Amino acid sequence: MPLFNVYPLYDVTPVSGKGIHVYDEKGAEYLDLYGGHAVISIGHAHPNYVKAVTNQVETLGFYSNAIQNPLQEQLADKIEDLSGCRGYQLFLCNSGAEANENALKLASFKTGKSRVLAFKNGFHGRTSAAVAVTDNKNIIAPINAQQKVTILELNDILGVKAELEKGDVCAVIVEFIQGVGGLDQGTADFFEQVFALCKTNNTMFIADEVQSGYGRSGKFFAFQHYNVTPDIISIAKGMGNGFPVGGVLIHPDIEAKYGMLGTTFGGNHLACAAGLAVLHTIEEEQLMDNVNAMSDYFMAIAKTIPQIKTIKGRGLMLGLEFDFEVGELRKKLIYNHHIFTGGAANKNLLRILPPLNIEKQHIDQFFEALKKALV
Numbered sequence: 050m051p052l053f054n055v056y057p058l059y060d061v062t063p064v065s066g067k068g069i070h071v072y073d074e075k076g077a078e079y080l081d082l083y084g085g086h087a088v089i090s091i092g093h094a095h096p097n098y099v100k101a102v103t104n105q106v107e108t109l110g111f112y113s114n115a116i117q118n119p120l121q122e123q124l125a126d127k128i129e130d131l132s133g134c135r136g137y138q139l140f141l142c143n144s145g146a147e148a149n150e151n152a153l154k155l156a157s158f159k160t161g162k163s164r165v166l167a168f169k170n171g172f173h174g175r176t177s178a179a180v181a182v183t184d185n186k187n188i189i190a191p192i193n194a195q196q197k198v199t200i201l202e203l204n205d206i207l208g209v210k211a212e213l214e215k216g217d218v219c220a221v222i223v224e225f226i227q228g229v230g231g232l233d234q235g236t237a238d239f240f241e242q243v244f245a246l247c248k249t250n251n252t253m254f255i256a257d258e259v260q261s262g263y264g265r266s267g268k269f270f271a272f273q274h275y276n277v278t279p280d281i282i283s284i285a286k287g288m289g290n291g292f293p294v295g296g297v298l299i300h301p302d303i304e305a306k307y308g309m310l311g312t313t314f315g316g317n318h319l320a321c322a323a324g325l326a327v328l329h330t331i332e333e334e335q336l337m338d339n340v341n342a343m344s345d346y347f348m349a350i351a352k353t354i355p356q357i358k359t360i361k362g363r364g365l366m367l368g369l370e371f372d373f374e375v376g377e378l379r380k381k382l383i384y385n386h387h388i389f390t391g392g393a394a395n396k397n398l399l400r401i402l403p404p405l406n407i408e409k410q411h412i413d414q415f416f417e418a419l420k421k422a423l424v
């Protein structure tokens with residue numbers, strides 16, 4: 050049976066990984082500055098992670114959400130501890146799209162309204178409501194297009210105000226650093242005014258932290274660079290270091306009812322063990338400090354390369370913008386220099402999303418290769 054052919058693939062077959070590297074079937078080493086799309090947070094095959102997941106699968110890999118699972122409470126407490134988001138409630142699911150799907154559903158339940166405001170170039174996933182609020186017509190099927198969504202330009206505060214004052218908007222969904230779109234960010238003033246307008250218009254403010262969360266921006270959540278308190282925060286990617294897990298942090302003002310949300314796999318024992326290993330490692334190895342130090346180091350070198358026109362993003366969620374399309378450059382980096390990087394909707398942008406424990410030597414290796422690839 051052929052695979053459903055939806056992914057254009059590079060001709061590389063990683064079969065193992067360790068730290069910042071992956072290895073192909075012939076043993077060739079590749080530097081992973083893409084982190085499997087911002088997923089690998091604590092590095093490939095981190096010993097804490099391997100031990101926790103192995104122990105858990107040997108003990109109890111899965112049981113449904115019909116029984117007590119103290120691992121879910123431990124995970125919730127650890128997220129609260131590291132993020133400083135006090136009093137929020139945690140609902141666990143399996144992916145970023147599912148996290149946003151549940152976030153949007155909760156906003157609609159809470160407010161009794163159904164229209165959503167989202168932003169140009171935003172990406173929130175491929176399921177029903179999540180794809181409807183994503184700004185990419187090519188991935189919105191007619192069945193998704195019937196949702197009520199208004200897409201505005203980032204920083205269009207007058208537009209946001211006018212739409213919210215119509216009274217039918219259940220949620221504004223925001224990426225504080227756009228991922229797939231190409232690392233653009235709204236201004237602090239914009240985010241803070243949107244938050245204030247949500248408060249006065251009975252609209253839920255949703256922070257999509259699926260990619261920017263878990264320390265990648267240099268703070269636990271990217272919204273923490275601003276003076277806002279989201280009603281709902283969606284998380285996934287770095288949360289499981291490759292184990293599929295997602296979640297929603299829900300403000301204490303939103304009350305749970307039995308049956309309101311649910312999932313078979315979400316919050317299973319293995320997912321929680323993976324999630325706990327990630328958080329313990331972020332804490333023990335002070336990975337957020339490393340993100341800030343390595344981000345400064347990376348940016349300082351990037352500024353010396355004349356072909357780089359703009360450096361976008363924060364922390365280790367970075368984009369290098371050129372005045373040409375980077376498709377060929379990415380191929381050269383992979384095939385000639387064995388370095389994985391990412392692309393974006395902005396075709397001139399090279400995305401850098403490495404594991405959070407990257408070191409200076411890896412950044413040096415990248416820039417040496419980049420200089421050669423640019424000749």
Ligand SMILES: Cc1ncc(COP(=O)(O)O)c(C=O)c1O
Nearest residue numbers: 144145146172173174228259260
């Ligand atoms: C900001 C953001 N939200 C949601 C998603 C969807 O996550 P998933 O692919 O796990 O469904 C992504 C994935 O790239 C993302 O970057």
